[in-house]
Amino acid sequence: MDIVVExxxxxxxxxxxxxxxxxxxxALAKAYAKINKEVKLKGFRRGKIPQSVLEKNFKEQVQGETGEKFVQETYFDAVEQEKLDPVVHPEITEHRFPEDGSFVYVAMVDIKPQFELKEYKGLEVEKPVIxxxxxxxxxxxxxxxxxxxMLQTAEEGHTIALDDVAVVDFQGFHNGxxxxxxxxxxxxxxIGMHRLGKEFEEKLIGLKSGDKTLYEITFPDDYPNPLLAGKxxxxxxxxxxxxVRIKPELDDEFAKDIKPELNTLAELKEDIRKRLQKEKDDALQGDVDDQLMHRLIELNPFEVPQRLVNFEIQEMxxxxEENLKRSGLSFESAGIDLNDLVEKNREIxxxxVKGDFILKKVAEVEEIKIADEDIQRGYQRIADQYRMTVDEVKKYFKRREEILPFMNELHNEKILNFLREQANIKEVPPVQETTEQAAS
Known part of the structure; x- marks a missing residue:
């Protein structure tokens, strides 16, 4: 095998x-022999088709399959021989069988960026005390x-109010x-949950069963549903x-109905307080991690492989697309320009990609590796989240393409835990919301 690197x-x-x-x-002779045994051509007995006839009818197929097999068998040996460290699957730009009987293919390979890791311990970040x-x-x-x-049908003449449930038919019109x-x-x-938007619900308040109405809503440019955004x-x-809702009394019996292991309303409130505090702490931890990653990216400027960036964009x-499908939409029906979306996602x-390289560099320097107990904790976390058994979770992660992203996520979490432990975290008062922010 001859390799030329440019x-x-x-x-x-x-x-x-x-x-x-x-x-x-x-290899070509073996491929033609296999076809000779398998195919049937008019005028020839199976296995007795002349080579010239086989080449005339199956040359493109044989060369395509054999060439693909050659690439699969030799590519990794080639990059190992040249001491390259690819970060994404290669782009095979051509493969051909020249007249001299050889086989030639060209692989465009993106390699791992080399950079010297700047300071990563003692990074200063802020964490609000909430x-x-x-x-x-x-x-x-x-x-x-x-x-x-409990829900019961409202009395005749009852007008829609907060906490009621309205059953409606609706049709949206844009530009007529x-x-x-x-x-x-x-x-x-x-009414009050704002699943169709606060303004849509507020327009229903005061109406009653049998009423028909027509009203206009202006949706902001950043509205979550792209079909309605800016329209x-x-x-x-x-x-x-x-x-209308018939609500239960807030007493100790109510607490027991919510959580049988609790005895009083006071215990339920304390249980809720602990849950909300954990949610806040988890969110703050995510904010600290974001600050750490932002600082690390600032301190470590280097180029990243564009093919890997493109792969990340495609995953996004x-x-x-999956989120849109759940709402019965497509990029086209939602009015989304794919080229614009690609460019909006490129910086992210x-x-x-850069953050992942930095984290792996930290792991290399600090020898941070995934242990069996880390994987078990990861399985247990998913099991708790989706009310599954650990064995059911493990069954989901049977295939390599499913387990590798999971392992990478666990590894990155472990590295971030290390960076957080080493960081200089300054506790600060929470940012006070303005009246306008609170209202929104």
Whole structure:
């Protein structure tokens, strides 16, 4: 095997790999012999088809399959021989069988960037000191009370109020045209939950069963549903039914219904307080990690392989597409320009790729590795989150393409735990919300 390496850029190498005639001829002969035994051509007995006839009919197929097999069998040997460290699958730009009987293919290889890790211990970050207040606990209690309530059909003439449930038909119009994706019949609107947007619900308050109405809503540019973002939509709404909530009393029996192991309402409140505090602490930990990664990326400027960035962008697009599908939408129906989306995600993808290289460099220097107990904890966490057994979780991670991202996530978490332990974390008062922020 002959290998010629050209440096295309700092992180890209072009490998031209040539396999000699002595390797190629037997492989092609074996492939033709296999086809001779398997195919049937008019006028020839199976296994007795002349080589010239086989080549005339199956040359493209044989060369394509044999060439692909050669690439799979020799690529990793080639990069190992040249002491390259690829970070993503190569791009095979060509493969051919020249007249001299050899086989030649070209692989564009992106390699791991080399950089000297700057300071990563003692990084200064801020962490707000946040505690759960009584108002937040009471809000959670009221939500539980709401969820435990019974629904009954409202009396005739009852007007829709907060906490009621309205059953409606609606059709959205944009520039006078009906939007086929913004349409539903017998749709349940839980007044106060804002699942269809706060303004949509507020327009229903004061109406009663049998009412029909028409109103316009202007959606902000950053509205989560891309189909509605930045648009003026006129809604035609028909109220079909209204149900009211009959809420249970907030007492010790209520607490037992929510959590049988609890005895009093006071215990339920304390349980809620602990849960909310953990959620806040987890969110703050994520914020600390973001600060650490931002600082590390600032301190360690280096180029990243573009093919790896493109791969990360494609993964992000897949996730967006899956989210849209769950809402019955596609990129096209949601009015999303793919080229714009790619460019919007590029900077995020570069940071993700760069951050992963930095974390792995820290792991290399500090010899941070994944242990069996780390994996078991990861399985248990998923099992707890989705109410599964650990064995059920393990079954999901059978294949290599499923276990590798999971292992990488666990490894990065362990590295971040180390960086957090080494960081200089300064506790600061929480940022006070302005009246306008609180209202929004």
């Amino acid at each position: 440096q295309i850029s700092e992180l890209t190498r072009k490998l031209t790999i040539t396999l000699p005639k002595e390797t190629v001829e037997p 505690t759960v207040n009584d108002e937040e606990v009471d809000k959670e209690i009221k939500l539980l009370q709401r969820h435990q309530a 045209k009906a939007m086929k994706e913004v349409f539903n019949e017998n749709f349940t609107v839980d 003026n939509v006129e809604f035609k709404v028909d109220v079909k039914d209204v149900k 697009l897949k996730q967006t 993808a570069v940071k993700r």
